[in-house]
Amino acid sequence: MIQHLLDGILVGSILSLGAIGLTMVMHILRFANFSHAELLSIGAYVALVFDKMFKVTMPLMANEIGPLSMTWALILSIIVSMVFTAASAVLFDRLVFRRVREKGEELSMVFASFGLSLIVRNLIGLIFGLSTKLYSKDIVFATVLSRDPLLVVKLDQLATFTITLVLMLVIHIVLSRTTFGYSLRAVGENPELAQVNGINLQRTLIVVWIIGGGLAAVAGVFYGLNNQINPMIGRDLVLPVFAATIVGGIGSVYGALLGGIIVGLASNLALSILPSGYSPSVPFIIILAVLLIRPNGLFGEARA
Amino acid sequence: MIGILSYIVFFTTVASILAIAVLGLNLQWGNTGLFNGGVVAFFGAGAYGTLLLGGTPQPDHIAGFELFYPIALIGGMAVAGILAWLVGILTLKMRHDYLAISTFGVAVAFENLMRNAEWLGGGAKGLRGFERPFRESLGDGFLYNLIFLIVVLLCLLGTYRFLETLVSSPFGRQLRAIREDEKAARSLGKSPARIRLTAFVTGSVIMGLAGGLYGTFYAFVSPQDVLPTLTFQIWAMLIVGGAGNNKGAVLGAFLIWAAWTFSGWALSRFAPVEAQLYTGSIQYVLIGLVIVTMLLWRPQGLLPERLVVSQSGLS
Numbered sequence: 001m002i003q004h005l006l007d008g009i010l011v012g013s014i015l016s017l018g019a020i021g022l023t024m025v026m027h028i029l030r031f032a033n034f035s036h037a038e039l040l041s042i043g044a045y046v047a048l049v050f051d052k053m054f055k056v057t058m059p060l061m062a063n064e065i066g067p068l069s070m071t072w073a074l075i076l077s078i079i080v081s082m083v084f085t086a087a088s089a090v091l092f093d094r095l096v097f098r099r100v101r102e103k104g105e106e107l108s109m110v111f112a113s114f115g116l117s118l119i120v121r122n123l124i125g126l127i128f129g130l131s132t133k134l135y136s137k138d139i140v141f142a143t144v145l146s147r148d149p150l151l152v153v154k155l156d157q158l159a160t161f162t163i164t165l166v167l168m169l170v171i172h173i174v175l176s177r178t179t180f181g182y183s184l185r186a187v188g189e190n191p192e193l194a195q196v197n198g199i200n201l202q203r204t205l206i207v208v209w210i211i212g213g214g215l216a217a218v219a220g221v222f223y224g225l226n227n228q229i230n231p232m233i234g235r236d237l238v239l240p241v242f243a244a245t246i247v248g249g250i251g252s253v254y255g256a257l258l259g260g261i262i263v264g265l266a267s268n269l270a271l272s273i274l275p276s277g278y279s280p281s282v283p284f285i286i287i288l289a290v291l292l293i294r295p296n297g298l299f300g301e302a303r304a
Numbered sequence: 305m306i307g308i309l310s311y312i313v314f315f316t317t318v319a320s321i322l323a324i325a326v327l328g329l330n331l332q333w334g335n336t337g338l339f340n341g342g343v344v345a346f347f348g349a350g351a352y353g354t355l356l357l358g359g360t361p362q363p364d365h366i367a368g369f370e371l372f373y374p375i376a377l378i379g380g381m382a383v384a385g386i387l388a389w390l391v392g393i394l395t396l397k398m399r400h401d402y403l404a405i406s407t408f409g410v411a412v413a414f415e416n417l418m419r420n421a422e423w424l425g426g427g428a429k430g431l432r433g434f435e436r437p438f439r440e441s442l443g444d445g446f447l448y449n450l451i452f453l454i455v456v457l458l459c460l461l462g463t464y465r466f467l468e469t470l471v472s473s474p475f476g477r478q479l480r481a482i483r484e485d486e487k488a489a490r491s492l493g494k495s496p497a498r499i500r501l502t503a504f505v506t507g508s509v510i511m512g513l514a515g516g517l518y519g520t521f522y523a524f525v526s527p528q529d530v531l532p533t534l535t536f537q538i539w540a541m542l543i544v545g546g547a548g549n550n551k552g553a554v555l556g557a558f559l560i561w562a563a564w565t566f567s568g569w570a571l572s573r574f575a576p577v578e579a580q581l582y583t584g585s586i587q588y589v590l591i592g593l594v595i596v597t598m599l600l601w602r603p604q605g606l607l608p609e610r611l612v613v614s615q616s617g618l619s
Contacts, residue, residue: 026401030399030401031401032401032404032405034341034404034408096596096599096600099600100599100600100603103599103600103603107337107339107400108599108603110339110341110401110404111339111539111543111595111599112595112596112599114341114536114539114592114595115536115591115592115593115594115595115596115599116592116596117592118536118588118589118591118592118595119588119589119592119593119596121588122584122585122586122588122589122592123585123589125582125585126582126585126586126589130581130582130585238408239405239408239409239412242405242408242409243409246402246405250399250401275420277416277419277420278416278417278420280412280413280416281412281413281416281417283409284406284409284410284412284413285413287405287406287409288394288406288409291394291395291398291402291406292394295397295398295402
């Protein structure tokens with residue numbers, strides 16, 4: 001039981017990272033972006049490529065950090081991958097979403113995001129192959145925290161969790177202490193009024209895509225590190241990440257943080273009552289439960 | 305010759321069944337502006353419902369009520385309708401992304417349930433034990449398929465007529481009024497939530513009809529038939545044909561199904577052997593490209609919606 005709780009929080013924090021960008025985009029552009037989870041996939045694969053490259057070109061970087069299976073090469077790759085993924089998020093907006101918006105077909109954005117996710121997911125499959133990949137082939141042993149009750153944790157998980165917490169803190173500071181944080185909230189509340197007050201909508205939007213893409217890259221790499229990398233990451237994570245945004249309330253960054261952890265916890269606890277074959281359905285059950293109990297989520301506001 | 309002819313019959317049957325589903329989506333998306341991300345769940349509910357109600361008893365799952373075929377088909381449509389009502393009642397009052405996400409989720413959960421619950425739908429092996437109706441008198445050959453095609457075409461025509469009448473009726477005007485300006489419609493005393501729910505359930509029942517016919521055609525349905533791919537195909541059909549236009553919906557269904565089967569055939573025929581594993585991926589990229597390019601290049605589709613101004617006092 002406590003083991004499930006622990007795993008749930010660790011997995012959930014990864015979902016939180018993925019959900020932050022999604023909830024911001026859904027708040028400002030008002031559409032369910034089904035291609036967001038593909039950014040996690042892009043992030044995982046870009047890091048895989050650069051990880052291999054750094055390990056070959058700089059053998060020193062291939063050393064593991066302390067007891068972790070993570071290497072300095074991977075840490076550096078994560079940073080490169082954040083840049084790449086953020087750039088692809090901006091590029092997708094330029095190529096697809098902005099054009100659809102400008103045509104006045106705002107409801108069609110959902111369709112466009114689905115089409116885009118099909119393209120991205122299957123291009124990844126065509127480029128990298130359909131088989132699963134790993135950052136490190138070494139077997140990682142779990143560390144026993146206590147024997148009664150038996151509690152084990154992988155040190156990698158703890159490291160990813162720590163980095164996730166640090167990133168969340170950074171996001172919190174940016175949102176609550178900077179001008180950008182204020183303008184972001186203003187745009188979310190009322191885009192027209194925000195523009196009247198001299199906020200550049202396009203620029204704010206680009207920053208939102210950059211933040212969303214960067215965090216999605218980290219989430220993708222951490223997911224790949226704790227599980228495995230395959231082209232279906234996006235397909236498998238799209239519903240859990242949406243569930244996290246709905247639990248937290250669409251538009252709420254703190255809601256997304258908490259929502260991710262709740263979805264992670266619920267999915268892990270569900271495994272102790274449901275057969276594991278049903279785990280893909282758990283996020284949907286969570287969404288239904290939220291819609292029944294608290295339709296606008298924990299921190300969301302009713303909005304037409 | 306008979307080979308080509310029977311292939312044409314086969315192709316037309318599947319395309320017409322899909323066209324019925326596209327018509328159902330057109331009522332939801334084209335006329336009412338409701339995004340259904342889980343078309344395949346309602347299609348699948350119709351297929352599973354029909355085969356469960358009309359099939360023969362099986363030892364390992366609950367199938368086999370051996371109902372008279374038309375009643376089984378109507379039962380399958382009812383299953384799709386109930387599922388739509390449940391999803392709709394929870395989500396239609398919220399902003400539209402909730403419907404998109406919930407319907408997408410319902411499709412994932414439906415496929416997941418059918419794959420795992422062996423007592424219900426036979427699990428991953430699929431649902432067996434269904435006999436195609438009138439098989440004793442018509443046999444399994446070309447004659448049967450030809451008569452089945454006629455039945456499917458009649459269903460397609462019936463659905464088309466029904467929707468054309470519905471859309472030009474006062475109810476159809478309400479749908480467009482809500483789609484265009486919900487507040488204005490409400491100020492005129494209309495109830496958007498109820499009208500949306502009616503349109504959503506009706507569209508899903510039509511998808512259930514398509515699913516029921518599909519299941520009957522193959523006398524078999526498995527989780528492989530209810531993958532999200534089908535949802536994407538049906539959307540592509542509607543977007544290419546023209547959302548809001550029933551003729552466009554049918555045209556899109558035939559065009560996209562022809563393109564899909566042709567690309568599948570061409571890839572399996574001409575692609576090198578080592579690339580065969582990836583034909584699925586290539587086809588998905590193509591369908592994604594079709595959706596995105598249509599939205600960018602011609603969002604109104606090949607046959608756009610004819611916008612009518614209804615004004616009282618004008619003849």
